[in-house]
Amino acid sequence: MNEVHGAATYAMIAAAAFAVTMLVTGRMIPLLRKKQFGQFIREEGPEAHLSKAGTPTMGGIAIAAGITVAVVISMFLPGSETAPKIAVLLSMYAFGAIGFIDDYNKIAKKQNEGLTPKQKLLLQILFGAALAVFMMIKEGTTVLIPFVRVTVDLDWLYIPFVVFIEVAMANAVNLTDGLDGLASSTSSIVACAFAVIGMIMGTGYEAMAVSGQAVFGAALGFLLYNRYPAQIFMGDTGSMALGGVLSATAIVGRMEWVLPIAGLIYVIEALSVIIQVTYFKKTGGKRVFRMAPIHHHFELGGWHETKVVRVFCLFTFVCCVIAVISVV
Numbered sequence: 414m415n416e417v418h419g420a421a422t423y424a425m426i427a428a429a430a431f432a433v434t435m436l437v438t439g440r441m442i443p444l445l446r447k448k449q450f451g452q453f454i455r456e457e458g459p460e461a462h463l464s465k466a467g468t469p470t471m472g473g474i475a476i477a478a479g480i481t482v483a484v485v486i487s488m489f490l491p492g493s494e495t496a497p498k499i500a501v502l503l504s505m506y507a508f509g510a511i512g513f514i515d516d517y518n519k520i521a522k523k524q525n526e527g528l529t530p531k532q533k534l535l536l537q538i539l540f541g542a543a544l545a546v547f548m549m550i551k552e553g554t555t556v557l558i559p560f561v562r563v564t565v566d567l568d569w570l571y572i573p574f575v576v577f578i579e580v581a582m583a584n585a586v587n588l589t590d591g592l593d594g595l596a597s598s599t600s601s602i603v604a605c606a607f608a609v610i611g612m613i614m615g616t617g618y619e620a621m622a623v624s625g626q627a628v629f630g631a632a633l634g635f636l637l638y639n640r641y642p643a644q645i646f647m648g649d650t651g652s653m654a655l656g657g658v659l660s661a662t663a664i665v666g667r668m669e670w671v672l673p674i675a676g677l678i679y680v681i682e683a684l685s686v687i688i689q690v691t692y693f694k695k696t697g698g699k700r701v702f703r704m705a706p707i708h709h710h711f712e713l714g715g716w717h718e719t720k721v722v723r724v725f726c727l728f729t730f731v732c733c734v735i736a737v738i739s740v741v
Contacts, residue, residue: 427630434479434634445469473651479631497620508657512649541579559739583656585679604628606733621666675736
């Protein structure tokens with residue numbers, strides 16, 4: 414167990430994130446309805462989802478608020494690792510801001526203009542590079558290899574490595590956010606895994622443990638309103654912020670290679686889109702999946718979206734158990 418904080422302290426951090434997110438989300442729902450900040454549903458998506466049009470969105474603001482309060486509270490505790498926690502929060506804000514711009518233009522301005530794909534990618538790369546440089550200065554360029562439990566020094570390759578982790582994770586979580594409660598539930602499980610790893614590993618991993626607990630609590634607080642039938646969606650604001658904060662949580666703990674193990678569901682979701690698009694173009698319109706991302710494939714195959722979420726959560730739980738075992 415971590416020498417800096419006990420289990421009760423970490424539970425308090427998770428509880429604070431849960432309470433703040435729950436309260437802010439509850440207040441946001443009527444406000445967003447009044448402002449008519451409703452979700453736009455793509456016509457090419459599953460027909461059953463068209464009824465969700467108009468559901469309040471941009472709930473990611475509440476998730477970010479809960480995580481912020483919990484992490485800031487932890488900074489006042491003895492032995493707090495303040496600098497990496499600030500880096501985690503800044504990563505969340507940076508990627509969340511990209512999603513917020515898209516949400517605001519689609520929902521508030523009723524237009525699809527916003528940032529272009531190239532602009533979004535450039536900003537994501539810049540934000541990822543900033544975190545990479547911070548970690549190089551603060552902790553060096555070594556990363557832990559799971560299962561064999563050895564560290565490898567990536568030297569200057571560390572910067573593109575971290576950039577790839579951040580950009581890939583943010584976009585993968587964004588793709589996963591397509592069913593009620595899917596992104597929030599799977600993210601809570603992944604965050605919990607990193608919290609457990611940080612608590613077990615001990616001194617030097619306090620920032621990762623705290624961030625994991627904060628994301629865990631916030632995701633659950635939001636899930637109260639986001640589970641089927643969802644009263645609110647997190648929007649790109651939330652999914653991009655979650656991707657940024659989860660990847661930063663792994664990076665400050667030097668657990669970058671553990672992230673694709675714990676978050677394998679995100680990898681699969683992203684790969685399903687890449688495979689679908691590539692195969693579609695190569696074959697002149699043929700498809701591998703009924704619809705991508707892959708959660709829609711199962712949905713169109715007859716699974717109710719609650720079943721898809723349950724199965725994906727169980728899969729994520731198993732992956733997270735393997736991830737914890739791989740490093741502790």
